[in-house]
Amino acid sequence: MLLTINQLTKQFGGLSAVNDVSAVIEESKITAIIGPNGAGKSTFFNLISGFHQPTSGRIELSGQDITNMRAEHVARLGVGRTFQTTHLFEQATVLDNVLIGHRLRTKAGLFDAIFRTKRERDEKKKCLDKALEALEFVGLTSLAYEQAHSITQEQQKRVAFALALATDPKLVLLDEPAAGVNPDETEGLSEVMKKMVKRGKTVCLIEHKMPMVMSLADHILVLNHGELIANGTPKDIQKNERVIEAYLGGNSNVSA
Numbered sequence: 106m107l108l109t110i111n112q113l114t115k116q117f118g119g120l121s122a123v124n125d126v127s128a129v130i131e132e133s134k135i136t137a138i139i140g141p142n143g144a145g146k147s148t149f150f151n152l153i154s155g156f157h158q159p160t161s162g163r164i165e166l167s168g169q170d171i172t173n174m175r176a177e178h179v180a181r182l183g184v185g186r187t188f189q190t191t192h193l194f195e196q197a198t199v200l201d202n203v204l205i206g207h208r209l210r211t212k213a214g215l216f217d218a219i220f221r222t223k224r225e226r227d228e229k230k231k232c233l234d235k236a237l238e239a240l241e242f243v244g245l246t247s248l249a250y251e252q253a254h255s256i257t258q259e260q261q262k263r264v265a266f267a268l269a270l271a272t273d274p275k276l277v278l279l280d281e282p283a284a285g286v287n288p289d290e291t292e293g294l295s296e297v298m299k300k301m302v303k304r305g306k307t308v309c310l311i312e313h314k315m316p317m318v319m320s321l322a323d324h325i326l327v328l329n330h331g332e333l334i335a336n337g338t339p340k341d342i343q344k345n346e347r348v349i350e351a352y353l354g355g356n357s358n359v360s361a
């Protein structure tokens with residue numbers, strides 16, 4: 106297992122946003138996390154990626170305990186992520202946005218930057234190569250020198266993917282990668298996620314778009330009120346009574 110989660114709980118005051126969740130994320134697979142609004146999906150991501158510390162429970166990445174590690178440390182161990190909204194520097198180019206993201210994750214410090222040490226120059230070159238490689242991977246090479254404000258929502262999602270890939274993660278967490286894009290574009294983004302898996306990555310996404318989830322995911326985890334209420338293949342999930350009930354209660358639709 107790439108990620109093993111054991112009895113994970115996060116309380117905010119009296120509210121259990123994630124409540125006693127145990128699950129695994131298998132290597133080289135696409136796992137989707139679904140559930141009605143407020144189910145605890147983003148909190149779950151924040152716990153895995155070290156942005157929140159759990160109240161109790163344990164998280165292991167390839168057998169290593171990462172439970173109380175900070176986000177930078179978890180990122181260095183191979184977990185990349187995107188957020189529900191991508192804030193780009195609008196007046197900068199697409200390439201510069203990716204470069205800035207890469208630079209924030211690399212080692213050269215202020216001393217190196219001021220004195221332009223060899224390490225700084227080497228890292229700069231490495232960052233440029235990595236950024237161009239990431240842009241090519243997500244299909245944005247032709248837009249590298251466009252201003253970020255001029256690209257579409259779908260292209261912004263691709264930039265977010267490129268940023269998440271910056272640290273060469275083993276596990277990529279994508280928070281609503283297809284929110285706000287049309288069905289054709291959703292298809293294109295699904296292709297990029299499949300390509301990530303082909304290149305040896307493990308993908309875990311939170312998504313509300315059921316047709317996309319059902320056709321893309323190998324495995325689905327369903328959260329409701331912080332609890333894991335179902336866990337299985339898309340087929341299992343679509344006929345699961347508790348899932349149908351949770352979605353009907355929220356006026357959402359779980360069928361593809």
Ligand SMILES: Nc1ncnc2c1ncn2[C@@H]1O[C@H](COP(=O)(O)OP(=O)(O)OP(=O)(O)O)[C@@H](O)[C@H]1O
Nearest residue numbers: 117120121122140141142143144145146147148149
């Ligand atoms: N930092 C926080 N402080 C207090 N309560 C929080 C915090 N973050 C989340 N919550 C609460 O925890 C619960 C789960 O929220 P979370 O954002 O994880 O759900 P979600 O499934 O991602 O929802 P959505 O699909 O709407 O994004 C909600 O009731 C939310 O109000």
